[in-house]
Amino acid sequence: MFYFINEYILQKNSSVEHTAMNRVKLFNHYKQPAKIVTKTYDRLLHQTIGTFGLTDNEIVNMFDFFQEATVPLPIKVMHTDDLKLPLASEVTVGANFSQVAEGDRSTSNVGFIPGTVGRVFYQEFFDGLGNVIExxxxxxxxxKSATQYFGQNGKLILERYYTPSGKIAMEQYFVPDTNGQPLASRIIVKDYHGRGDLFFQNTDDLFTFFLGELSNQDDTTTTFISDRPGTGVKPLLALNDHSRKYVYLPINHAVDPNDPVHGTLDGFLAPAFEHFNHFDGFITATEQQADHLRQRYPQAKIAAIPAVTLLPATKTTLVTPEQRRAHSLLYVxxxxxxxxxxxxxxxxxxxxxxxPDATFDLFGYGSADYLTQMTDLVKELRLTTSVTFKDYDAQLADQYDHYQVLVNMATADGAPLAMPEAMGHGIPVVSYPFNYGPQAFIKDGQTGYVIDRGNALAMADKVRTLFTDDAQLIKMSQAAYDVAHQNWTRRKVWNRWQRFVQA
Known part of the structure; x- marks a missing residue:
């Protein structure tokens, strides 16, 4: 079994999670069992993964594992009426939660899962003074997945987790930190496989044990690939068994992205490279980053494997620029x-x-304050009818065919997925150069343009040229499509994985 170690799968994800999702689909397409491993407790996980085309069999969560909830379970829709409230209860139904009272005293609130009609998400209970106690x-x-218990000061003191059958699976205790906020002090896995209670200081220690258990339950050699260095590197360093261990680099490995060979290593990656012999290899998305790492660590096993996989051109159809929205610019x-x-x-x-009729759509999420600043700038520039912040789109692949050109003016990034994805849809890319991505993906003057950093005027000129020169846009669109479908097909990427992990 292959396990791809991540922190979470959220409703809005970064390229780290999307890379893992692409990979697990690739591996399972070629009948190589693989799962994404997640660490965070998330009661909506099995709803969320469906929006990305993942199945329950393609993911294993640490809490699910200890709660004996890893196998696909039948979905039971719970409403307030299913909670067996006391007969004396009076229920007042609201949009987001129901209030439960006995006479004049409010006894509990029943909250609903966002986006559903009355599906139970939580039930909080009040004492006589209206304080939440449970x-x-x-x-x-x-x-019912867990129960939280609160002290007289309203702070969390205990979480108790259950199996689907209602058996207590784990308990997590909390003490106040220096700011008075709950800090996990002990986790107890209750009578684990008849071995008695197991004690852990925090979820990091539990996660290390969890990975060891995943490895132990495999009949064949287990392979771990850490996608999030901050989540996977230290547990894998602590795992001294016969499993194969790899680190995927989703980010610049150097703190200074302009000094990749000699600069200080990223803090999460440093422990891995300090003990590179502990790992079976390191994987990057671009050959450029792999080459920089080979210069730093000539004895380490390092490979570049694309993060995007495409169907061959014979099985897809290029949407030509004239079929797209005219003069449409895209950022992702x-x-x-x-x-x-x-x-x-x-x-x-x-x-x-x-x-004048050019439009610019930006897909992605950010802080509310920064979005407000940028929205204000759009107004200041009098672009409100032309610029749209589209937010995050889980089905972004369905959007690319509407646009003609993709742009990126970042000064550093770790091989952004949007570039090869856009090229796979026949979209030329215009970008500043940075480590890593533009020089690896773009053939300057053929599939897009790499513009000198800081030269916004030159970038605007190249975009304008593509918008006004139909022949040039069509030529570049076809070239971007051809390059993508020659280099990043599903079979070619799979062959790279096979050669690397079997070497």
Missing amino acids: TNLWDWRGF GRIAADKQIEQLLRMFALVKDQV
């Missing part, structure tokens, strides 16, 4: 200052001066 937490699949990624969104907007304003 909360039952319900899993998306319809079983975090909406954050380090991505230089302000520069992107000002660059687009230059484009629009020359191409």
Whole structure:
């Protein structure tokens, strides 16, 4: 079994999670059993993965594992009426929760799963003074997953986790930290496999044990690939068994991205490279980053394997530029200052001066404060009818065929998925150079343009040229499509994985 170690799968994910999701689908397509491993307690996990086309068999969560809830379970839809409330209870139904009272005293609230009509998510209980003393937490699949207990000061002191049958599986105790907030002090796995109670200081220690148990239960050699260095590196260093261990680098390995060979290593990756002999290999998304790492660690096993997989061109159809929305510009990624969104907007304003009907859509999520700043800038630049912040889209693959050009003005990034994805849909990419991605994906002048950093005027000119020169846009679109479907097909990427992990 292959396990891809991650922290979580959220409703809004980064390229780290999307890379793992692409990979687990690739492996299982070729009948190689693989699962994404997640660490975080998440009662909506099995709802969320469905939005990304994943099945319960393609993921294993640490809490599910100890709660004996890893096998696909029948979905039981729970409503307030199913909670067997006392006969004297009076229920007042609201949009997001129901209030339960006995006479004049409010006894509990029943909260609903967001986006559903009355499906139970939690039930919190009040004492005579209206303080929350206990909360039952319900899993998306319809079983009571945990109970939280609160002290007189309202702070969490205990969480108790259950199996779907109602047996106590784990307990987690909390003490106040220096700021008075709950801090996990002990986790107890109750009578684990008849071996008695197991004690852990925190979820990090439990996660290390969990990975060892995943390895122990396999009849054949287990392979771990850590996708999030902060989540997987230390547990894998502590795992001294016969499993195979790899680290995937989703980020720049150096703190200074412009000094990749000699610069200080990222803090999460440093322990892995300090003990590189403990690992069977390291994997990057670009050959450029792999080459930089080979220069630093010539004895380590390092390979570049694309993060995107595509069907061969014979099984897909290129949507030509004239079939797309005319003069449509696209950005995909975090909406954050380090991505230089302000520069992107000002660059687009230059484009629009020359191409009045040009539009610019930005897909991604960011902090509310920063989004407000950028929305205000759009108003200041008088672009409100042309620029749209589209937020995160779980089905982004369905959107690419509407756009003609993708842009990126970041100064550093770890091989953004949007570039090869867009090229796979025949979208030329115009980008600043940075480690890593643009130089690896873009053939300058053929599938897009790599613009000198800081030269927004030159980028606007290249975008304008593509928007106004139909022949050039069609030529570049076809070239981007051809390069993508020649280099990143599902079979070719799979062959790279096979050669690397079997070497």
